Amino acid sequence: MCFSNKKINQLPKIRIDNIEIKYTLSHKILGLTLDAPKLKWKKHLENLKVDILNRINIMKKLTSLNWGANRETLLKFYKIYIKPKIEYGSTIYGAAKESDLKKLETLQNQILRLATACFRTSPIIALQALTNIPSLSQRIKELECIQLTKILNKPNKTPVKQQITNCINEYNPQRDKRSLVYRATETKINLNININPNEIPNISPIPPWYDISENVQIDFMNNITKNTPQIIIQKQFQELINTNYKDFNRIFTDGSKIKEPDSTSAAIYIQNKNITTIWKLPPKIEITHAELFAIKQGLKYVINNKLTKTIILTDSQSSLQLIKNSKPLNYKQITYEIQKQIHFLSTRKQEIKIQWIPSHKNIKGNEIVDLAAKKAHEINNHMSIPPDPNYIIKEIKIKNNKQWESNLKRILSTKNYLIKDNTEKPWTRAKYRKLDTCISRLTTKHTRLKQHLYRMKMENDPFCRWCKNQEETIEHMFLYCPRFNSHRTKLKDALRRVKINDIDINLLITGADQPSTIKYYILRHTKIFLQTTKLFDII
Incomplete structure (x- = not known):
């Protein structure tokens, strides 16, 4: 293989024991597929995508709404079986084109949809908030910064540290945009973290015979x-x-x-x-x-x-x-x-x-x-x-997560979704996957109700299938539709017992600003309403 940004006019011929080594455009080493001559990582990302899709197909077998695994189990499956495969070597292939890396981002989004059973139209930002999983690009930036920290704390004679130190000393942002040093340095500046070289030995100074x-x-x-x-x-x-x-x-x-x-x-x-x-x-x-x-x-x-x-x-x-x-x-x-x-x-x-x-x-x-x-x-x-490298790594993770959460809240505050941040909301969860899925879809406001399907050009009209003269929205089904008056009365009576007289969609789906114990109570009766009305089959 030959690597060069310029055109190779004549390929070099290499012989070992008088046997010519065959020239190839790609070669796999330690799980990473190198592609000549410009090392764009396209071949590796294509192979990685195929492997991940095979793993996603296994995950799909566990996602039935009637008997499938719950969201936590599916996300554990992703974190244990799929995520490590994506992250392996990401600090190296992170130099690939953004358009190629976005293919992996698409796969993660598909996984989040499978775990939450939300629709393709469901916004990615809402899925990330529901699962508390940041975008893949954000995670790769964190891993690159951590990798640079580990390298700079190796012994000074380590070749990789010498190479990285030289790159830092000769750092040119205009020239080195694909390098690990450039990418990690940009993240470091963005997170306001100092990463200084420090020599930490790899071997204990005490001899092996000394106890x-x-x-x-x-x-x-x-x-x-x-x-x-x-x-x-x-x-x-x-x-x-x-x-x-x-x-x-x-x-x-x-x-x-x-x-x-x-x-x-x-x-x-x-x-x-x-x-x-x-x-x-x-x-x-x-x-x-x-x-x-x-x-x-x-x-x-x-x-x-x-x-x-x-x-x-x-x-x-x-x-x-x-x-x-x-x-x-x-x-x-x-x-x-x-x-x-x-x-x-x-x-x-x-x-x-x-x-x-x-x-x-x-x-x-x-x-x-x-x-x-x-x-x-x-x-x-x-x-x-100097602080311990593990503290710096911990600081990188905390600051990167805070930055993601801040951006997440800022974007969600401009949207009309019922979810506004990525904090845990156990009162909104249900053991029955079908009911749990229903709550997730209501939270993102992307459901199978006719008003939403009409917007997606999947229905001829947006009107309620029973009322015929009102749009079939979440608010209409929960608060106004005459078909569910008896069930709605029971729901209101239950909420009056905890001194809640005025109800709205935000209160019924998220618990609004009520104390945690009241939120559990509200959502328990919301779930009863969804089950007794069979709305969870429609939504």
């Missing part, structure tokens, strides 16, 4: 619970110190995080010398990171002061589990630094133990360091340390 679990003790006492009396825990703590750590220097560590104002801090307390040291960390730092930072500072104090026997006491089990793990999934950088410190102390014959203790049990040193960590929030300026 770090001997230095880290998570066990405190058997059968400890939240209801265990303080006096028993305090006695156990004293027994533990007197039995195992009698001649040890004791260092208590703690981290703290508050939401208003957003602040993170850490502290250590050296009990033998009655010294407390506090730090204010960047607000982006999470609580586990703050706990690890405090442990790291405690180890640093041990190294600098050449203490021969030391025990570090912390109330963070999650931090100790990370330190014991040679392949931690989160907080790799600081965890590896702590592991390196522990191994360094062992080589210098300095005995170090890190012990978990319960929090808020009136253990003197733990209470002192806890107050010190809280006091650190009052410091004006925080120190500068």
